[in-house]
Amino acid sequence: MSWDYRAPLRDMRFVIEQVLQAPRGWQACPEWQELDAETAGAILQEGARFAREVLLPLNASGDAQGCTRGPSGAVRTPEGFPAAYRAFVEGGWPALPCAPEWGGQGLPLLLDAAVREMLIACNQAWEMYPDLLHGAYETIKGHARPAQQDWCLAKLVSGEWLAAMALTEPQAGSDLGLLSTRAVPDASFEADGALRVTGDKIFISGGDHDLSDNIIHLVLCRLPDAPPGTRGISLALVPKVLPDGQLNTMSCTGLEHKMGIHGSATCAMRYEGAHGWLVGAPHKGLGAMFLMMNSARLHVGLQGLAHLEMAGQNALRYAFERLQMRAAVRPEIRAAMRPEGAKSAADPIALHPAMRHALLKVQALTEAQRVIAYRAAQCIDEGHHHPDAALRERALKLAALLTPVVKAALTHNGFHGTSDALQVFGGYGFVVETGVEQSLRDARIAMIYEGTNEIQAIDLLQRKVLVDGGLALGLLLDDLEAEAQCCEAAPALAPFAQALRAHCQHTRAATAALMERTSTSTSTAADPEAALRVADDYLWGLTHTLYAWAFAASARAATQEPDTPWAQAKTERMRYGVDWLLPMAQVHWHRVHAVALPLPALALPE
């Protein structure tokens, strides 16, 4: 019973190569014509080694020590974190998906996602420091002036410097329109966009730390002439260390004491007339920042996936070690799981039906969600790198649709599935030294930050599905039904095809009913909350449709492998998902169709 990580390289490569057929897509993109499955596999293998050998040993100790502030207020990360970061930079990992023109390796986000999954599984708190690099790089590359790009972009790409995203203020969390940090144009503003930033931010991950010499903050703020609300928000680049080597007038004023991710410095930051530069147009900061947030949302989804994998594989190993009670099982189960016969009074708990349910659920969800998350990354890759503009546009629409599902569903299951895995350990699961309780504590935050899961559901339904009359959704369902059609050609895959067809149909029917309900201005005036009442259920309904797709696509890919025990077990797990997990969708669609039911008002008790 020792907490360990065996990177799921075989499943990762199966998803990338067989299910998503990504190497074929790389051939179509000029930048990636040299990239093949073997090269990609070698990168994953190296990433796995780094995660397990360098990061995993720091996970429990980082949790126990947490971050501290030195006498000057500067933040110290747990022992070993800075050295691990140096090794990360030396290995060239920060630059994986960045463009070669800035010193990056220009690899697909899909590969970056798989590497990131492994880093997070071994140490989420540590991984959060370099997590924002790519988003900051995208934002600065897309919106900052050339002078700032020249100054900092190469250093961010190499990882010599790190980045932080400063959005939240005490009164402005989900509602960024309420933020009040001020930015006053400096004398040279017209020429170079120079600003002075003043205000207090909270919940700034990696706002200060000792991993890098400089930290580039991207700060949401208001210019003096800003309109109120979200239409008056600007984005400023505010470095910890200025180009002339002076420390900027900004400081970490406190570290949050948190339920988990103790090794990640969650800073309260104060900017006191800090020097900065406008990024993008005045009052258009939110748009520029959302570029960063969308990739951040995929990463947060990967946090959920990583915890589920980690907790699930450790629970599985424990379930084969731990002997408790003779299991009443079908003879063929006993033959498969205890071929050596019963040598003791008790069986491994892995035989017991309740434990098989718990573990199969975690495995089926992990594997299906890996397909979905990697598909989202693949869409972003296609959206930016495919030579065909129409295909790029289509891929970006799919990515936009998948992002809130990946963020919300994977983080929900990251927490709840880790709790299921904890249960397998019995009383030992509650004990710190076992390791799984830290995963559970760490996993909880991902349901909240980068837009709460409730906000993801609203984003999905209102801004991704209903906004264009279901056009983008139609593209997604077309892809899914194409998979169903492929499965229909093989009799063994009939249950998968059937389930996928049915779930696509339920999705279409529920979406049409919701559009009907929200289509007229009269109905919207009387009931403006209709879509909001069922947004969560809609997200979960669609998530199950995507599960149905992932189960089918994985099962079909497995039939194209040699008929090994691995391929058989994969098919059985996917079938488990169809039989035991998909029925949950009924409830979600039932509630979507029940949209007219009242959702009462609340009152405080007298």
Added chain:
Amino acid sequence: MSWDYRAPLRDMRFVIEQVLQAPRGWQACPEWQELDAETAGAILQEGARFAREVLLPLNASGDAQGCTRGPSGAVRTPEGFPAAYRAFVEGGWPALPCAPEWGGQGLPLLLDAAVREMLIACNQAWEMYPDLLHGAYETIKGHARPAQQDWCLAKLVSGEWLAAMALTEPQAGSDLGLLSTRAVPDASFEADGALRVTGDKIFISGGDHDLSDNIIHLVLCRLPDAPPGTRGISLALVPKVLPDGQLNTMSCTGLEHKMGIHGSATCAMRYEGAHGWLVGAPHKGLGAMFLMMNSARLHVGLQGLAHLEMAGQNALRYAFERLQMRAAVRPEIRAAMRPEGAKSAADPIALHPAMRHALLKVQALTEAQRVIAYRAAQCIDEGHHHPDAALRERALKLAALLTPVVKAALTHNGFHGTSDALQVFGGYGFVVETGVEQSLRDARIAMIYEGTNEIQAIDLLQRKVLVDGGLALGLLLDDLEAEAQCCEAAPALAPFAQALRAHCQHTRAATAALMERTSTSTSTAADPEAALRVADDYLWGLTHTLYAWAFAASARAATQEPDTPWAQAKTERMRYGVDWLLPMAQVHWHRVHAVALPLPALALPE
């Protein structure tokens, strides 16, 4: 946003007096003819005061400090815990449900349950020390020799001494048949049952501490001639301090570092030829201990209820304080929740549909589960105190059926519902100082100890439902359908009656199908795991039937109150449960009917 507790006295009294009509039942029992609703209400009010004023201030500090061991190895509880315990003893609280012949107050377990709910809500870790008193009292009163009863029973009833339950060993958790602690008869064994106990136990809550002068351990062990497995387990009473004042040869060898309940000492205990006395017959210890475990299971269910109430009421208050974004809501919702009109750009988040869902779900579950848990306590009261033997037997059957549901469902929702409440706080929910993250950490253990929730499900389905061909279940459903009939008489209650009828029918149908499946020895030999495959779903299906009953019974009781805003809001919350929560039962019954579907074998990756 300060973590606080307003005892739900109004709802408690509504459940006890209006829904369960308990005072009428007390009239029928000779011991309780003097007890009326007013007296009971006064006891609850005092309990609420004690919980909030004495225990709540020690909750966060107890979590931060945890338990420690002094130089001699003796366990020290967090600051303030011993003084709070002295106040508890002085208030006469330990003796609430114990018989007056031993110095107890002889009050119904139902009142004890309500008081306990409040103590746990304010400080679960502290409450666990006196939690086992009543179970130890029952076990010793029922099975120990008169000499031991005379020696320790009055001191346990007064709370001067405390008790611990020593079951688990490293290799014997859910499977007590594997335990190996030895008991060797002493010279005087034949005369007084004296034994020497040797072995190691783990996970012993309150195995050592500084709250009381003595701690009476009830230890599961094996006599030299014990048959293997569960039929060879005996129960020994092993005190920390012997009748002659000497310390017994037993010690705490370690404290677990845990995810939560840091203030509760979870001890590894070593017994080294410790003096003890046999309780009950040789090899019949498990039966005697189960007397203690059944009341412990009700208490653990109350832990779930208490956390849900605590987290829910704090989240509700926060949701009315926190302003974020204008809410798109029906005009009547705005009129009800913001009658003063909008004075700021943002609304309290309590208006937002996603938050109304989260809070209404927590409230509806809290209130329904309070009805169910208190009903279980009421059945135990009737089972022991009603003058009519047939009614006593019936009540005990109902209590046995309700106990696993209360334990499993309430602890599951205690954890998951507290997570829902945490979500309402956004990022603040993850911060230690807010308070809710401690509730979430504390709540997790209740799904594991006193028999994991998976074991409760098996207990329910195999040992409570199938074992007698559904007779006990039939008694429960008769009661539920009687409630449906009452509701059918009032047109306003039609949706409640309809839902309750339907859920009873689904329960009968699913039970009949399972009995059919498991009734022949041929089918059982081929598929001995059939019932086990769907035990969890069966428990959740039945839980929803009980919710349907609790919603209906509460709504009907509310119609018999004056037509106040309180009664209207209660009806709306119960209706919310019918509309939005009960549909979940579909999935559980669907899976029960799908019992023939395969549940694959598992394998470790190569």
